[in-house]
Amino acid sequence: MLGLLAPAAPACAGTAGQRPAAPARPTAVVQVLPAAVVLEGARAEQGLVVSVRGADGALRDAGAAAAWRITPAGVARVARQWGRRVLLPVSDGTAVLEISVPGAAPARVPVQVRSAAHAPPVSYFHEVVPALTRAGCNQGICHGTPTGKGGLRLSLQGYAPEDDYTSLAREGGGRRVNTSDPGRSLLLLKATASMPHGGGRRLGPEMPELEILSRWIAEGARLDPPATPRLERLELLPPPRRLELPAARQQVVAMAHYSGGAVRDVTSLTRFSTSDEDLASISREGLVRGTRRGDVAVLARYQDTLESLRLTLWKEVPGFRWPGLPEHNLVDRHVFARLREMRIAPSPPAGDAELLRRASLDTLGLLPTPEETRAFLADPAPDKRQRLAARLVERPEFAEYWALKWADVLRIQDETLTPRGARTYHAWLREALSAGRPFDQLVRELLTASGSTYQVPPANYFRALSTPEELSEATAQLFMGVRMSCARCHNHPFERWTQDEYYALAAYFGQVRREGRGRGEESVYLDPRGEVRHLRTGAVMRPRLPGAGEQRLSPDTDRRRILAEWLTRPDNPFFARAVVNRVWAHLLGRGIVEPVDDFRTSNPPSNQPLLDALAADFAAGGFDLRRLVRLILQSQTYQLSSRPVPLNADDEVYFSRAYPQRLPAEPLADAISQVLGLPAEYDGYPRGTRAVQLAGTGGRNAFLKTFGRPDRNLNCECEREKDPTLFQALRLITDRDIAARLRAPEGRVARLAAAEPAAALDELYLAALCRLPTPRERTGFLAYLREAPDRRAALEDAAWALLNSKEFQFRH
């Protein structure tokens, strides 16, 4: 499902026998897709993708400027139909279509017309259902909901066409389709708004859908005969390419390949969209218009198939120059290559203080102490940044912080696991990370655990998630980066995952059972008779790995082991990519695929070679998390400044600079404690426990909640609120607990109040911002501190100002 279709061989200018063009002839040549046209039956049509290959070798869409000439006449004709130019059959025979574009050598396309006199009946599966999808009738907000609308219920985007046939042709008292008087069919009257229709006018005579539906009804509204060919694949023309802004137009043609070898242009029956309307839009007829620089996928839905086509929108930037930044490792090689290609400059490297703060917060969830900051700034060694990275990943806090990250998405919480279960599970996770357990091994332990949830900590995986469906959804999302939940009830609307595949994956967890042992303890075991049934068909599902065939496993096989071993193989296409993408997103503030757990062909990565290289390195290095973090930390890319430069100001996906992030709830709470020199209190945990160390949700705490600590009810990082909110600002301004710790006699502020104001100020700045005050800040703060009647209260105000500064609250 990750691969793209191979392009059809293009028809190029000239023929085999011709000599290369003389110098006076144009160097640009016309290229046409498809390379040859076959029109089968009276209702066939064929649109073309016409491009010109310029002197620079790049292909550009030239459809609007192209002239079509067909010889001899009488075989096929050129016409405008359904909003685009197409070739239509006239009579059986062969002809040549010449496509010319001013200034380029023309191309010739062989044309063959067959069965021109025969108009085949409308196919329910191949035409009617796609027409309903294209018209939007069966989308989620219209009739494609489980309850339907206005009494008519259709399957979402036609995933269950047989059921839809019943709804259309059998229910509704025969009024929906009226085969004796097609014009009085409710389906047509409503869709054309000839009768009141909640969805308004969806169809008109200018749309092919209306003709398809009318014809089908007039022909008796029949299901296809049993021997009708199946759709095998959908092909989009052209293959992936780069579009140059500002013009950035591209015609797309959708070709359906059926069993038996027939191929047909189904562009006018295909529903198009793009993955990002901000970057590019696409018309109903398949014409893409790009507006902004970036990567976008064109999505085409025809029947139950979703195909995508990746396009890169690109523009030349006058005066673009690549600064001579040294590459540190493979990360920079791929990031910089992409930046150069996209004409985006990287920001200069960050300063030492900025980098130290960023790296400490990202790897440990802690601010560097003033002593650490001073030592790092004073270190003259040229390789101190690389050594810093190596040092940080070996600190004990590293495992604590990464355990927090995984605890979120593994849903380690007191309510479902009991406080004891949550602590046991969390401790296991932390210790595994601390011991440097290879990640593949850790995941195999998780996925195959059985036994007491108190004695076998990873068995809690099967307690946090209780059904085979939840387990397979979570496993796919966590370790494959795939959100399958849509496919529980219907085929995934944005992806190729089908409902069948969903239940075939769930079948690996079909044997998992739990029983209580009292006092909140539970035991996870396997029931060899356990099976999973398909929601819609009720069929018992055999386990099937994505992209593989059904597996026949003996009942005493632990199916989970089969899945876990497949998943964690070094060459598994999902696992390493999914994990490195999460780690990358944590360190760089954005995934190479974003959202981090939503890998889809329709959601292109911003840098595929980078993702592949990181994944390969992670697998080759034995799935070592520390090694991966160190690699990224040591890259020039990670160490870039967060300040934009003119040539990267509009980039937020290619990692041309560090993207500032608000501190997550726990590191923020801990950083505040560090600055104040006093810990916060967490219910049920000993004094001095840091927020990052909290196991389950036992430390449920209003402050952490306000800053986005999730309740851990989802397997999704998205549950952790990352965006700033009004309530966060209010909280930091008014928080009573911070106020009390600002004033506490044993806190840092009270301690510094005795010191000389300038020294006290330096210390506060170093503690909070890892830097000394600027001259302007020093003047302003010292004036306030020296004039204040109450020195200590004034210093509280200074500390309050630092805690409320954006520089403090962001990692940048």
Next chain:
Amino acid sequence: MISFRGNRVRLCDGARRREFLRVGALGALGVGLPQLLAAEARAAEAARAAGQATGRRKSCILFFLFGGQSQLDTWDMKPDAPELIRGEFRPIATSVDGIRICEHLPELARRAHRYAIIRSMTHHVKNHAPAGYYALSGMAPRRDVNNFGLNPDDYPALGSVCSLMSPSTRPVPSYVQLSPALVGDTGIQMPGLHAGLLGARYDPLKVTGDPNEDRFQVAELSLPTEVDDRRLAARRSLLGLVEQEFPLLRESPRVGRLESFYQRAFDLVTSPEARRAFDLSAEKPALRERYGRNIYAQQLLLARRLIEAGVRLVTVVWGGPINQPDDYWDTHQGNFPKQKEKLLPLFDRCYSALLDDLQERGLLDDTLVVAMGEFGRTPRVGQITANGGTDSTGRDHWPYCYSITLAGAGIRGGQVIGRSDETTATYEERPVTPEDLVATIYHALGINHHAEFRDQLGRPLPLVRDGEPVRELWGS
């Protein structure tokens, strides 16, 4: 506010209405704060364009009568039914010919021309939490049990949707919930009031203090005692020194966003306007008396102040003890004395005061008021449907047919919509489901109920699953 994650709302004709995704795009432009704020305003405008119909911006006060108000003892009396059904109360005439309501609602009877009554609300959910969820979000619950809990995949509350689609432009939150600290005597977690699928940022500002108390204040909005205005000003100027040295404040939209929230937060804490919004002591004592000196009446008054200050939707949850643990609408025992002596007089007084107050201030045309419970109560006294504790003096839960009232926002008062049968066991005409009601409220607020939003996983979901506004409310 508009999400950085981009598109959260879509319509049937989808793609063309994606303007307001552009806040996400703004991040890419690296624009400064003023542009960002201006763009946010534009994006909000576009979001409204996507979701909203036309007309002036409307606000809403949702007066939620937790426990379930008895339709037979209030809006839909059946004086000719057997005693065990009609109960102890008698109907009286109102300001509108042909409409009769309970004798213990005399003030509301005099104002019957101001509000519309729907007597054919109907659904099938019998427990408080799931029924409340249904009534408040328009989403049918999957399970009909009381320990329903709050779930991250709950449908968003009406106010959360308002925060998304019609956010306040003034220095106040878009959605405020006023409720007792514990809803119900068992402290049921009331779903349907939180943002659920939309994510925590669309949760309400929850105020659980008692505004009837002199010392009432909202903790999040008030400073610690040792920080007076002068000291806060000093702190702000120190903060300004630090911010001045942080160029990302201007260069990073994300940082700029937090900064813009800081400006609003300071406004909330310091601006006389925002402070006044929460300060009931600014109201004339006579008006406070007019509403009644109890938590719910004063919350209703506070709701009016908040709407005046720019809040889009205020939910007042009458759902906990006033003086006794059972002073709310869940009258399983002592149905008649409880209503006669406490609930109905208090309700009559504060609800009528609110209608008068809104009218006098010219706010009623732009403010929708809805007073409703999660269901009604059994036709027959002593009949048990959900709660075995119901005795021969009580009425149990009855979702199949019950009454609610709506006023303001252009709704034509003095009309009755729908009809129940002779005992209110079921509707006879014009059933109105919670889906329809939620669609009606969106419609009144100018939010297109056909819109689609995206949850945190990016799944497209309809605002209302299958409901249509009760358009007769606005008909003549």
